[in-house]
Amino acid sequence: MKYGSTIILRIAVILIGLVVLVLCIVAVPALAINATINNPNFAKPLYPVLIGMCLAAIPFFIALFHTWKLLKCVDNGNAFSTLAVTALKKIKYCALGVAGVYLLTSPFFYMLAQKDDAPGIVVICLLFMGASLVIAIFAAVLQRLLREAIAIKTENDLTV
Structure with a gap:
């Protein structure tokens, strides 16, 4: 595939990362x-709550x-590889980590709402x-589908 096929997604990843970084560095301390x-x-x-938000930023950036x-x-044409499956698995675990941090800080959100x-x-x-x-579930589904597609591709390559 061409390098430009994912350029919009790359720009979105950079912008989202910059926004979260600025929020953690500027807005949270302020x-x-x-x-x-x-x-x-x-x-x-x-x-x-603020410490939890900054802690949730760590798995978010990972x-x-x-x-x-x-x-x-995807740009290199290796979308159906074990490297892609591994990346999806790590994205899934990071999303679960973010959800876990917010689950642990939810009582503090409640206390803050009461005050x-x-x-x-x-x-x-x-x-x-x-x-x-939702991101964790989506990554898990994509990981499973990609793993099955790789198995089918490997089976077809061995058949020839």
Whole structure:
């Protein structure tokens, strides 16, 4: 395949990574400082939420790296290879890791929603968990289909 066939996906991966990086470096500390200055009681349940968000960024960036590797495989014509299956497996585990981090921080989201009297904060947590689980399930299905396609391809190559 041509190198440009996945250029839009590569641009999207870069932009998403930059947005999350800027949020972790700029927005999260600014929110923590603002909460500490304006309302110290509000800051106590906010800190675990912000720390959880930054911790969830670690498997997120690992998944972006493996997504980049998967796109490289597609560009090189190796979409049906064990390297692609491995990349999908790692993306699946990273998505499960992100969902796990948000599951562990969900009580703090609830406490934060109780202090602020805003139930939408809990919905944000559920949205992050749900999106991560959807990505994990999608990666697992693609991994299984790709593994079966590789087995069929190998069988056909041996038949000839």
